[in-house]
Amino acid sequence: MNTELVEALDLLEREKEISRETLFEAIESSLLIACRNNFGKSDNVHIEMDHETCEYTVYAEKTVVEEVEDKSLEITLEEAKKIDPAAELGGTVRVDINSKEFGRIATQNAKNAILQKIREEERNSVYDRFSSLTRDVVTGIVQRVNGRNISINLGKADAILTESEQVRGEILRPTDRVKVYILDVRNTPKGPRITVSRTHPELVKKLFEAEVAEVRDGTVEIKSISREAGSRTKIAVTSYDPDVDAVGACVGMNGNRVNAVVSELGGEKIDIVNWDENPAIFIENALSPSQVVSVIVDPDETTAKVVVPDFQLSLAIGKEGQNARLAARLTGYKIDIKSETQAKDAPGFRMEDYLTDEYEDGEYEEGYEEGYEGEYAGEGMYEEYPEGEAVTEAEEAYEEAAPAEDAEAAPSEEASEETEG
Secondary structure, three states: OOHHHHHHHHHHHHHHOOOHHHHHHHHHHHHHHHHHHHHOOOOOEEEEEOOOOOOEEEEEEEEEEOOOOOOOOEEEHHHHHHHOOOOOOOOEEEEEOOHHHOOHHHHHHHHHHHHHHHHHHHHHHHHHHHHOOOOOEEEEEEEEEEOOEEEEEOOOOEEEEOHHHOOOOOOOOOOOEEEEEEEEEEEEOOEEEEEEEOOOHHHHHHHHHHHOHHHHOOOEEEEEEEEEOOOEEEEEEEEOOOOOOHHHHHHOHHHHHHHHHHHHOOOOEEEEEEOOOOHHHHHHHHOOOOOOOEEEEEOOOOEEEEEEOHHHHHHHHOHHHHHHHHHHHHHOOEEEEEEHHHHHHOOOOOHHHHOOHHHHOOOOHHHHHHHHOOOOOOOOHHHHOOOOHHHHHHHHHHHHHHHHHHHHHHHHHHHHHHHHO
């Protein structure tokens, strides 16, 4: 048994992920090349190799003739008889070739042929592996920064994180471990070229699949995603099991599931809303955390008119329009948001078309105008209050103001009754 060759093949198979059959083909091909370089021809050369023991035999089939014209193809009857006593003119005999006697150049060429084949198969193996992972998430280690691009080692190959696929403001340093989304894998003469992303919306989806068992098994489905990488993401989810809350499953106990995704994305905020086949309800959910008075949709034009309480207008639109922009991408509708006051002043506006039963009794209208507008609505709301606190404080202010108004109203009614009496 050729023990050294067996060990070498086993090592290559493990480390390079190249099959033994491919390696045997490379060895046989290299021996043929060496024969061609040594004898000038290899058409009549054959190689027999035992794939278990790695023992091999190289021989040439030569035709038995009276007078030799080509030594590489022919042999005299006298010489043939020494090899095979039964040899006859016109027949063939097998002439063993000692590969150890090949010249230095022939040997070097054979070695180069084997190495070249190994490199090609290694590239093909890496390409096949990562091409099957296209549109999936893998973990890599930051290697180095090449200009504006970042090289990330994925184990068997390096990937390129281009500037356009980097999260603005995110700083990646060598040895940092990051999860990236594989965008594209191309086979080039220099090896596979792998392009990855940290900004693609599908990265968020894959991270939730990894963290949330219900998403992974199909009980909960992520219907759509809209993302502004590094800042905020909105995802719409639905459950196919009435006993499973889609939003709750994605958030997890004490927020552990969504927090794991947020941590991986460097603190990027994530809004999880319920998807609904009714576009009006879906749009209302998508504008969360803002309250919505009413939504009127035009499915043919994929447009929607939304009315929100006056003090919620800034929250509905979001800083620099982000909340409305993400909601529009999430739902696929062009959304026009107006406050109640703006909607009343709009041409052709009819209040009864917009107000739901919750608002028709005028319960909130006075509070919006007197308690909230000016103090909590308008520009600069998010600069003065952290996200979510503005709404909370506004509601508290209104609850404190409402009893006072009722107290003032009650005596006046009693006085009116006494007057009438």
